[in-house]
Amino acid sequence: MAVAPARVVDLERGDLPAVCAKTGVECDGLVKDTLRVVPRWVSALAILLIVPYLVGRLYTARKLEVKLPIAPNRITRIRRMVQAAWIALVVAAAGFTASLFGAGGVAAIAFLAGLGAYVVIVYVGDQMWVGARPTDRDDLVVLTRVHPAFAAALAAQYQAAL
DSSP: OEEEEEEHHHHHHTOOOSBOTTTOOBOOOEEEEEEEEOOHHHHHGGGTOHHHHHHHHHHHOEEEEEEEEOOHHHHHHHHHHHHHHHHHHHHHHHHHHHHHTTOTHHHHHHHHHHHHHHHHHHHHHHHTSOEEEEOSSTTEEEEEEEOHHHHHHHHHHHHHHO
């Protein structure tokens, strides 16, 4: 995966190359998304515990409503991941509920398996999507986890604009 600097106004308008940001194939469909631009030092708080990380993220994140070019097959894959996450939560909830009624070890296994699967699915899904880091300029962000073809097309678009 690559990184690519992008202007915030271009991200908000969807004025980006017609190349999928995740797969590098040509596509002209735009997907609305919310990117949370969080400073890198906030991630270091995750070492302490999850609560300081979430508080740091809450107070330092900048929310951008963007339109990204994403190929239809990647959208389908993300939708399947969301469905799988819901199924994992249902399994965890069923295991928890069964444990309240005395189901014993089977309920605990179902709860832990569902919860573990949910965490893995959410992590993998997050890694499959585009991230963003701040720069020293407010009008510019660095897109992370993008395909090298998209990064090159974006750089060429900005080079042509000069």
